Amino acid sequence: MKALIIASALSLVGSCATTSYTQKIENLKESIVFERPEAVIKYGNTITPDELSAHVYKLSSNDFEGRQTGRNGFHKASKYLKDFYISNDVPSPLGSDNYYQSIPKSYFTKDSLASQNVVAFIEGSEHPEEIIILSGHLDHLGTSEETTYYGADDNASGTAALMEIAQAFIAAKKEGYGPKRSILFLHLTAEESGLLGSSYYVKHPIFSLNNTVANLNIDMIGRVDPKHDRLQDDNYIYIIGADRISTELHYISEAANTWFTNLNLDYSYNKEDEPNRYYYRSDHYNFAYKGLPVIFYFNGEHEDYHKPTDTPDKINYPLLQKRSQLIFATAWYLANSKHRLNPNKL
Numbered sequence: 001m002k003a004l005i006i007a008s009a010l011s012l013v014g015s016c017a018t019t020s021y022t023q024k025i026e027n028l029k030e031s032i033v034f035e036r037p038e039a040v041i042k043y044g045n046t047i048t049p050d051e052l053s054a055h056v057y058k059l060s061s062n063d064f065e066g067r068q069t070g071r072n073g074f075h076k077a078s079k080y081l082k083d084f085y086i087s088n089d090v091p092s093p094l095g096s097d098n099y100y101q102s103i104p105k106s107y108f109t110k111d112s113l114a115s116q117n118v119v120a121f122i123e124g125s126e127h128p129e130e131i132i133i134l135s136g137h138l139d140h141l142g143t144s145e146e147t148t149y150y151g152a153d154d155n156a157s158g159t160a161a162l163m164e165i166a167q168a169f170i171a172a173k174k175e176g177y178g179p180k181r182s183i184l185f186l187h188l189t190a191e192e193s194g195l196l197g198s199s200y201y202v203k204h205p206i207f208s209l210n211n212t213v214a215n216l217n218i219d220m221i222g223r224v225d226p227k228h229d230r231l232q233d234d235n236y237i238y239i240i241g242a243d244r245i246s247t248e249l250h251y252i253s254e255a256a257n258t259w260f261t262n263l264n265l266d267y268s269y270n271k272e273d274e275p276n277r278y279y280y281r282s283d284h285y286n287f288a289y290k291g292l293p294v295i296f297y298f299n300g301e302h303e304d305y306h307k308p309t310d311t312p313d314k315i316n317y318p319l320l321q322k323r324s325q326l327i328f329a330t331a332w333y334l335a336n337s338k339h340r341l342n343p344n345k346l
């Protein structure tokens, strides 16, 4: 307690600009309060390792042939998602039973076929026009000769997370805890061939980008990378981009973690000069490029990255659950907070 008083006394002697910035951040942090934490815990706990595992095993099975954009395996995976949303009473934003945002063949490179983003939607009760987008790419590398690229981590893990998060929100809605803002679940195609599903979406948004509050994008969240393996720290996730556009989003993400999940949030890939440039390498970037606040959730690369050995038996399902619960809690806050996310940097 004493140290804290000395520190703030010293900071008063410092420049006024610094003090007011520090104060602004303190005020911001104090303003982030989860009003019904018991509901976040209750519905977050409907996201289970068993259900995540069932989805990851299915999505990365031989049935779906590596989910290559435009190919039969991708269509089967799309149908699997559509059936899931129908059976869970999560509607499509496109109406009736059309869960596909079709993208014509001409949008892709020469040898690719027409494809689709798969979309599902939970309408907000108070500000239905304000949209939170939760995304993850569904496509992977397909097959080559006799080899299948299963893509269990990349990105069946993120796809399963989105499905379970949608199920948690719809369960809450059925019991009177539906989100105040709307949530779009966006399963993107053609990420592996250049973030094309998301670039198509931002050019042809289903809901105006002006009314889009933020994008939380998931790409590979089921494994542990060599760095954390060495540190014997499985309890982590890389957070990329959270503070680049909206300062508030960064602190909401931190608060969600402090309140509910206590993961070690690793920001090493968020540095501007980071040589891997992950910030530019998954679908959230197309939203960030349009000025929308984003978070990219990522476990880091590992020895099976983009190899046929990226299989479902190597996923850590309790860890996938915890990471999914962090994203769920963050989305819950964005969808239910009193004021819409401040999209600016402080």
Ligand SMILES: [Zn+2]
Residues within 6 Å of the ligand: 137, 154, 155, 191, 219, 220
């Ligand atoms: Zn990926």
